[in-house]
Amino acid sequence: MFNTTSRLFLALVISAGLNNIAYATSDEGYFNNQDNLDISPNTLQSIPLLQSLKNLATTTEYQAPYVHELKNRYGVRSLFVESQDLPMVDIQLTFNAGSARDNEIANGLGGLASMTARLMSEGTEKYNATQIASVFEQTGARYSIQAYRDMFVVHLRVLSDPKKLEPALNMLLEILNNATFKNNSLSLAISNNQAGQQQLKENPSRLMGIQFYRSVYGTHPYAEPITGTNGSIKRINPERLKQFRDTFLVAQNMNIAITGKLNSKEAQKLAEYISGHVPQGNKAGELAQPVSNNNFVIKHIPFQSAQAHVTFGHIGTTRNDPDRLALEVANRMFGGGGFNSILMQELRVKRGYTYGAYSSFSFSQAPGVFSFSYSTRQDQLMDSIKVAHKAFADFIQKPIDRKQLEDTKAGMLRAYPNNYSSNASINAQLGLLGFYGQPADYLSQYPKLLARLSVEDIEKALHKHLHADNMTIVVVAPSLDQDELQSILQQNLSPAQNP
Template identity: 90%
Template sequence: MFNKTSCLLLALVFSAGLNHAVYASSEEDFLNNEENLDLSPNQLQSIPLLQSLKNLNTATEYQAPYVHELKNRYGVRSLFVESQDLPMVDIQLTFNAGAARDTEIANGLGGLASMTARLMSEGTEKYNATQIASVFEQTGARFSIQAYRDMFVVHLRVLSDPKKREPALNMLLEILNNATFKNNSLSLAVSNNQAGQQQLKENPSRLMGIQFYRSVYGTHPYAEPITGTNGSIKRINPERLKQFRDKFLVAQNMNIAITGKLDTKEAQKLAEYISSHVPQGTKAGELAQPLITDKFVIKHIPFQSTQAHITFGHIGTTRNDPDRLALEVANRMFGGGGFNSILMQELRVKRGYTYGAYSSFSFSQAPGVFSFSYSTRQDQLMDSIKVAHKAFAEFIRQPIDRKQLEDTKAGMLRAYPNNYSSNASINAQLGLLGFYGQPADYLSQYPKLLASLTVKDIENALRKHLHADNMTIVIVSPALDQDELQGILDENLTSTASDNTRIKPKS
């Protein structure tokens, strides 16, 4: 993986030989194209320029791009970052129309958003799939549609030249408004999905993830797989797909992110053009709150394997929670920071139970999840669970190590520029800011917000949002003694509890 300095090195080395017009869709595509890496003597004459690298001011790496909040007369939130470096424009339309909305059309339609995204570019009344692909190819554009749990994302990357940009954008709008979802395309997609479901049964990690979400969320819309199941997608028909599109893929349920070689007036005009050519509609409603358990939930998936797979977790919080950044720091300290994290130290470095153990938060519209997972040998299953759960309980209860906190914050600050290291990454960040209603200046405020977090902030967030006593544990293994496991969990709570802590063993 190339970082920003690597890209600069390559740019300096090749500058003498790459003065001809080369337009790539991303820095990664350019660097992966062997035709662009012809090391001729003429190109190597630029090597002396590398001496200037020692004069780089590292502080500039932390300067976030300025985000314009465009005044869209259609009321559609539109964010824009100007970038004159490449003759490209990235456009992202983000709808509140992810898999969480599947059952708002009808019960039992899991996978509806995903299937809508998958089939939209298969044809309209005017164009078939080949003609659609040809328009994007002729304009040098890249077009994609993807459904997630919360979001339905339409993305276009195209040259900023209006002669290229306008045909590609009009084709995007044609697809968005007039996709036909024909039965033959749907049948093929269902068939392919069935093959994927069969492969899923042979993947213990995927099985564990699906069971975890179902166990944690119950009947909540987040519970089911984004792509649905064999049973649910069989209930999907063209009429249901059109209903989903007409209800959710509308202007008032959308935000727009634009990044690239435009000025503010051009970007505003572009955003309003898009907003006026999408049906207006209404904004999607609030999602229900998931029910939170107050006890351990143990789920076992029988699976013949030399490795056992384990996930711990519970309901977390939303993306707009004021404690989100404190929780991101805490997560990095516990299990999201590689070899320096507590979980990796306890399970791998000290005991060799696993190659890797990781924790994560998902922050979403409705409360997401906190979880940590790893795999280990079958004969180490119970011992590893005891160590992992105890480490988690102690992390919540014990004082935060101040030096570890400062080191973690410094590492996060150094890594943060990756979020705006290219037009594509900036555009993705704008989509998130717009979708979750965050302020336009969040990227530039992040270093200050991170620096202001104290030990007390982290400890308060931990004890409010993380709970060692009401976790869901999913284990994939040939066999499991659930009584023994319950005893281990209760013993951990007893051994780590004190008179002033809320952690108590379950009866």
């Protein structure tokens, strides 16, 4: 009856203007009774509303949400943002129990945290997987359990109605506390993981990432893949999974983030209920400090493909480092800001060596990594490496462009409201603030902190944390002349050398 464009327009108009239309669904069948709808302009109350969009101010300032630091009698840090727009509640439990803790249970158990997260909803002594899923479906709740390098995240989204919230939350606590990790579920997961490991061998970008972390971190807990390897996951058994849960998925190793249609007293009661229905346990210890390389480390992965893949990088710093925001700005200037970034300009815009080149920082409990990567044609490999590394060396040593800095800060400020544009995004931010021990008012303080950053602040942070002379370089290509590459890198360190 309608093409896709007109149906999208009608969905907007009708849902905005007619009270008897509850919602528009996805692309397959926008309305249940399209043929009976009167959509003449005379009956649409939404036309004036659509016209009023012309008058929206383009300089609207977005207010960061107020974050409540809830008092929790169990001593569990609990952050809360009230949002009355939707009758929903988002709850995130963040444990200091990422893959970095795998080998604290026993050596050689890479992938233990990831497997724990994967198998939790497969059943408890009281409920099987089908019954667990049924409870969440009946309450309209969505949940997820995921392990990362630093953290183990449990998330629940459910209606704020106690008749929906309470059974969904109790089921989440049931699987968190009483998952059985049966052998048949573990065997199936291991089998699926082995298939994934086989596919990994055909993905040069993934191979490069794994080799990069191993080369940079050596024996540090961050070195191995979050999901483990075929060898490590074969050592995992139900007893090890339960031991991991009982050691790390405990109240004193957790923080709580709550966002939604509650008041602060209700949120406090909810946080204390959660804290009291999880074993108390102990807080995880500090992670070891990684050891940085003192010179160039070159790793070559032979791989037959039309494109060569390259990653540069080294150990960075922690999330709580006072220089973190300055480094975020610097990263956006160098390679994290799209076409305007230095790396993209040098490699793609000026020379056409690559489709895309990007840099990033990972800020974590122990020092994370700074890296930049791209892919290019085999015949352009050495030239592109020379240009990319020289651009990085110059970025560290040469004065920062003041206009680029101000433009970058302005762009970051405009983009920052995306961090609290929805309940889910707010909840994720609260989880990070709680986990890394940042102040509750960080979201509202961010614009002021960003505005205060000067050229001198950026240059000081660059000289302290970024090093063009001790990088790890991983190259995935059919062949690589490592002597030639070493020579190029050394030449780039000379201030007089130009690409």
